[in-house]
Amino acid sequence: MSLIMPLPEQAILARREELLARLRAILPAANVIADETARRAYECDALVMYRALPLVVALPETVAQVSAIMALAQEMNVKVVPRGAGTSLSGGALPLEDGILLGMAKFNRILEVDFENRCARVQPGVQNLAISKAVEYAGFYYAPDPSSQIACTIGGNVGENAGGVHCLKYGLTTNNILGLEVVLMGGEALRLGGKHLDSELYDLMGLMTGSEGLLGVVTEVTVRLLQKPVSARGLLLAFPTVEAGARCVGAIIARGIIPGGLEMMDAATIGAVENFQPCGYPLDAGAIVIVELDGTPAEVDHLVAVVESIAREEGATQTRISQNEAERLRFWAGRKNAFPAVSCIGPDYLCMDGTIPRGRLPEVLTRMDGLAKFHGLRVANVFHAGDGNLHPLILYDASKEGDIERAEKLGADILRLCVEVGGVLTGEHGVGVEKRDLMGEMFDEIDLAQQQRVKCAFDPQHRLNPGKVFPTLHRCAELGMMHVQSGKLPFPELPRF
Amino acid sequence: MRLTPRDEKDVAEAIRTALAHDAPLSIEGHGSKAGLGRATQRDRVLSLAALTGVTLYEPQELVLTARAGTPLREIVALLDAQNQQLAFEPMDHAALLGGARDDATIGGVIATNASGPRRIKAGAARDHLLGFRSVTGRGEIVKSGGRVMKNVTGYDLSKLVAGSYGTLAALTELTLKVLPKAETEETLLLSSLGAEKGLAALRKASGSPYEVSSLAYDPQADAAALRLEGPQISVTTRRDDLTRFLADFGGATRVLAADESRAFWSRLRDAEPIAGEGVIWRVSLAPTDGFAFVERLRGAGAPIVAHVYDWAGGLVWLRLETAADAHATAIRAIVDALGGHATLIGADADIRARVDVFHPQPAALAALTRRVKEAFDPRFILERGRLRAEF
Numbered sequence: 024m025s026l027i028m029p030l031p032e033q034a035i036l037a038r039r040e041e042l043l044a045r046l047r048a049i050l051p052a053a054n055v056i057a058d059e060t061a062r063r064a065y066e067c068d069a070l071v072m073y074r075a076l077p078l079v080v081a082l083p084e085t086v087a088q089v090s091a092i093m094a095l096a097q098e099m100n101v102k103v104v105p106r107g108a109g110t111s112l113s114g115g116a117l118p119l120e121d122g123i124l125l126g127m128a129k130f131n132r133i134l135e136v137d138f139e140n141r142c143a144r145v146q147p148g149v150q151n152l153a154i155s156k157a158v159e160y161a162g163f164y165y166a167p168d169p170s171s172q173i174a175c176t177i178g179g180n181v182g183e184n185a186g187g188v189h190c191l192k193y194g195l196t197t198n199n200i201l202g203l204e205v206v207l208m209g210g211e212a213l214r215l216g217g218k219h220l221d222s223e224l225y226d227l228m229g230l231m232t233g234s235e236g237l238l239g240v241v242t243e244v245t246v247r248l249l250q251k252p253v254s255a256r257g258l259l260l261a262f263p264t265v266e267a268g269a270r271c272v273g274a275i276i277a278r279g280i281i282p283g284g285l286e287m288m289d290a291a292t293i294g295a296v297e298n299f300q301p302c303g304y305p306l307d308a309g310a311i312v313i314v315e316l317d318g319t320p321a322e323v324d325h326l327v328a329v330v331e332s333i334a335r336e337e338g339a340t341q342t343r344i345s346q347n348e349a350e351r352l353r354f355w356a357g358r359k360n361a362f363p364a365v366s367c368i369g370p371d372y373l374c375m376d377g378t379i380p381r382g383r384l385p386e387v388l389t390r391m392d393g394l395a396k397f398h399g400l401r402v403a404n405v406f407h408a409g410d411g412n413l414h415p416l417i418l419y420d421a422s423k424e425g426d427i428e429r430a431e432k433l434g435a436d437i438l439r440l441c442v443e444v445g446g447v448l449t450g451e452h453g454v455g456v457e458k459r460d461l462m463g464e465m466f467d468e469i470d471l472a473q474q475q476r477v478k479c480a481f482d483p484q485h486r487l488n489p490g491k492v493f494p495t496l497h498r499c500a501e502l503g504m505m506h507v508q509s510g511k512l513p514f515p516e517l518p519r520f
Numbered sequence: 521m522r523l524t525p526r527d528e529k530d531v532a533e534a535i536r537t538a539l540a541h542d543a544p545l546s547i548e549g550h551g552s553k554a555g556l557g558r559a560t561q562r563d564r565v566l567s568l569a570a571l572t573g574v575t576l577y578e579p580q581e582l583v584l585t586a587r588a589g590t591p592l593r594e595i596v597a598l599l600d601a602q603n604q605q606l607a608f609e610p611m612d613h614a615a616l617l618g619g620a621r622d623d624a625t626i627g628g629v630i631a632t633n634a635s636g637p638r639r640i641k642a643g644a645a646r647d648h649l650l651g652f653r654s655v656t657g658r659g660e661i662v663k664s665g666g667r668v669m670k671n672v673t674g675y676d677l678s679k680l681v682a683g684s685y686g687t688l689a690a691l692t693e694l695t696l697k698v699l700p701k702a703e704t705e706e707t708l709l710l711s712s713l714g715a716e717k718g719l720a721a722l723r724k725a726s727g728s729p730y731e732v733s734s735l736a737y738d739p740q741a742d743a744a745a746l747r748l749e750g751p752q753i754s755v756t757t758r759r760d761d762l763t764r765f766l767a768d769f770g771g772a773t774r775v776l777a778a779d780e781s782r783a784f785w786s787r788l789r790d791a792e793p794i795a796g797e798g799v800i801w802r803v804s805l806a807p808t809d810g811f812a813f814v815e816r817l818r819g820a821g822a823p824i825v826a827h828v829y830d831w832a833g834g835l836v837w838l839r840l841e842t843a844a845d846a847h848a849t850a851i852r853a854i855v856d857a858l859g860g861h862a863t864l865i866g867a868d869a870d871i872r873a874r875v876d877v878f879h880p881q882p883a884a885l886a887a888l889t890r891r892v893k894e895a896f897d898p899r900f901i902l903e904r905g906r907l908r909a910e911f
């Protein structure tokens with residue numbers, strides 16, 4: 024593994040017993056996991072390449088306990104890594120050998136459902152899908168639907184600003200939460216937002232969302248609930264090439280239609296899916312596009328007809344329209360199974376996550392193909408086509424000498440390519456440790472220093488989830504320095520302006 | 521003194537020079553709202569009016585980049601030609617506060633996070649800011665975000681600068697998500713229900729599957745208004761379904777066709793129903809608390825002259841008779857009990873100098889807010905005193 028994490032601090036390791044004793048004074052004994060075998064269960068998140076044994080795992084159940092643990096950690100100068108379900112794909116929840124792993128799984132209650140204000144207050148350890156299940160009876164749901172939604176928690180979703188197939192139309196986590204309760208590194212609990220809209224002064228809730236557990240521990244989330252659309256229909260469109268599929272996606276949006284879902288898969292993925300659990304995708308297609316349209320039946324019928332005609336114009340070789348709910352779900356089944364399916368065609372895969380301006384898709388795919396050949400590996404592709412978010416799956420074999428390194432290098436090259444064409448390093452999985460060292464591809468030193476100054480406003484000693492997101496750690500004091508030269512040019516009446 | 525830099529480098533130089541002389545700068549788009557908010561030292565103004573021009577517009581990608589001083593009306597016209605829009609509907613303050621119509625810059629719109637009646641469905645300005653370039657109060661050129669919809673690379677600083685009133689950085693270039701315009705719109709009006717029942721009807725509709733994009737109640741006209749947007753066929757069927765869905769409430773129904781509907785919502789967006797003499801407040805609450813807020817305020821004896829509810833009751837615009845404290849004490853006590861925030865939008869300068877324009881925060885949050893300001897602008901060089909007297 025080529026990743027470099029900060030070396031464990033000996034001074035902290037030396038005080039482990041004291042830390043354990045003080046944690047046991049805050050938490051019931053069973054909630055302080057010190058035993059090595061039990062700690063092993065927390066060694067990594069879904070980026071399994073990187074592992075570390077946490078110093079101790081703490082499982083708080085109340086906000087007061089979280090506050091007390093944070094205050095203790097601050098006082099003893101111990102690091103804290105928050106963790107939800109550990110499904111992060113970027114190593115955001117990777118433990119530190121000299122840090123407390125703060126597991127939020129016991130915060131698993133839905134505190135309040137308020138249909139009149141269209142929101143629910145939930146604890147961070149509640150699974151994403153559990154929220155929708157809890158309000159389904161009244162016709163409501165929570166819109167962001169990451170593929171991991173059975174497992175991942177709403178706290179982790181806030182940490183990563185998670186998205187899903189509904190996000191093109193309904194937005195990401197950041198657009199679907201109204202309030203947060205957060206505990207800062209010193210132990211203070213703050214409420215940001217609530218059941219009302221828009222914070223006054225700085226939008227710290229927006230800042231917290233996607234901050235990968237570096238700014239505070241989320242102890243409560245107020246989510247927006249949406250009424251389920253009355254009807255939804257799917258289209259399964261087959262194209263001879265990925266380029267033709269991409270053109271069709273552009274044409275749908277150009278016509279002013281924002282579908283509820285708009286996903287694409289390449290031939291390699293279609294093959295893998297049909298091999299895994301056949302759901303009737305055309306095996307001879309170069310790409311398939313799945314479109315979901317939702318709303319009133321009249322509107323959906325109208326839009327289905329428009330989309331179908333666009334697809335024909337763009338050279339679709341097959342257009343299938345779901346005639347009932349079972350068929351619509353069948354169209355999605357393969358897409359939902361894409362990741363496990365791909366893991367059956369190669370022993371291991373690395374799931375990348377970058378976003379590009381949609382129009383550059385054909386060019387990016389061609390060049391990605393070239394990069395894969397250069398590194399001697401294969402890539403299968405699944406895209407959130409509507410918003411240009413790519414998930415190239417790099418196939419490799421961990422038991423083969425040098426394969427992991429090759430996969431990592433190819434992954435980095437693909438992300439550099441995304442940035443080069445005007446895109447970004449990560450669309451939804453986060454920077455974590457995985458893309459940390461690539462941050463310089465998108466940001467210069469000054470941009471990164473400014474982001475770290477924001478971190479300093481929350482956590483001046485860098486005790487909360489350090490080693491993630493930023494390629495180098497700076498001391499806050501040095502980031503605070505100013506280099507002001509007294510005007511090389513004469514102030515004030517600057518004639519140049 | 522007034523500086524009008526031509527480009528981002530000039531902006532950086534102006535701010536660095538100001539830093540060297542500890543001479544605070546006030547940032548201005550078109551200065552249309554200079555009379556609002558806490559009064560700041562306006563003797564040194566950094567105007568971004570010369571940083572104009574749309575630098576990128578790709579309708580198929582739903583993205584537009586513009587320099588901060590670009591007039592909003594230019595952007596709206598450009599989008600209009602492609603049948604697109606800024607879905608958050610930035611308001612025009614001219615009706616409320618005087619000044620010329622259509623006078624805002626895109627930088628000013630984002631810096632104040634201005635958004636209108638479609639907020640409940642489409643989000644606020646902050647939800648549409650994908651990325652930006654800026655010069656911080658440290659005189660450094662800093663960029664953040666990007667031009668794509670899905671991006672979690674680093675902290676989402678776009679959320680911070682949206683609504684920061686120029687106190688963190690001078691925005692020089694903004695990248696925005698744009699959206700297709702609806703094919704058409706209609707508004708269903710339910711009248712003679714009274715405020716309590718009218719607002720209940722709005723809340724019921726907001727939890728309906730008919731995708732109502734704006735929900736307002738105007739007590740002056742005793743009318744609850746519900747906007748439907750989309751393809752004609754969809755609008756028609758949803759209007760019929762919605763009318764049936766709300767039939768139990770009774771009241772007279774009327775439908776505003778597209779042009780009338782547009783006029784109605786742009787009047788509401790600009791808070792015209794409450795325009796006039798006095799002090800103006802804008803209060804954001806949970807929708808179920810809107811009515812209770814106004815009742816309690818009346819109960820406390822506050823002289824409300826006009827008010828209107830937007831966002832299904834979650835936004836209350838109020839005009840009251842002038843008073844020494846602009847009724848801040850009464851308003852804030854009620855808002856604090858209910859949860860939400862109240863902003864003093866219009867009052868004489870001497871009142872605004874005495875009363876907190878923005879809602880007071882609990883101590884820990886206030887301290888964090890100040891540390892965030894310091895992270896961008898440690899010497900309080902930008903818009904000193906705009907948000908709080910202390911910074």
Ligand SMILES: Cc1cc2nc3c(=O)[nH]c(=O)nc-3n(C[C@H](O)[C@H](O)[C@@H](O)COP(=O)(O)OP(=O)(O)OC[C@H]3O[C@@H](n4cnc5c(N)ncnc54)[C@H](O)[C@@H]3O)c2cc1C
Pocket residue numbers: 546547548549550551552553554556557558568588589610611612613623624625626627628629630631632633634635685686687689690691692802863865903906
């Ligand atoms: C205190 C205050 C409260 C307001 N409240 C609301 C509200 O609640 N809802 C609403 O819809 N509108 C509000 N407005 C009005 C809002 O300012 C206008 O809608 C805005 O768009 C006017 O544009 P302008 O270019 O004339 O901005 P200006 O009047 O020139 O500036 C407005 C504010 O934005 C800042 N600003 C302007 N350009 C930049 C830039 N490029 N970079 C950084 N900062 C910049 C200024 O420092 C100033 O604080 C408020 C304005 C102020 C000042």
Ligand SMILES: Cc1cc2nc3c(=O)[nH]c(=O)nc-3n(C[C@H](O)[C@H](O)[C@H](O)COP(=O)(O)OP(=O)(O)OC[C@H]3O[C@@H](n4cnc5c(N)ncnc54)[C@H](O)[C@@H]3O)c2cc1C
Pocket residue numbers: 068069104105106107108109110111112114115116127147168169170171174175176177178179180181182183184185186187188235236237239240241242362451452488
């Ligand atoms: C098969 C699979 C499919 C996936 N599909 C998607 C997808 O479609 N879309 C998508 O966006 N992601 C997807 N992911 C990634 C992952 O599920 C999301 O990032 C998810 O949001 C992580 O949630 P979690 O509860 O597992 O968080 P964790 O992995 O435990 O933590 C994620 C990050 O959040 C922080 N964190 C967790 N809880 C808190 C808290 N309470 N307070 C503060 N910080 C906290 C952690 O420190 C870490 O940085 C997928 C993952 C897998 C394995």
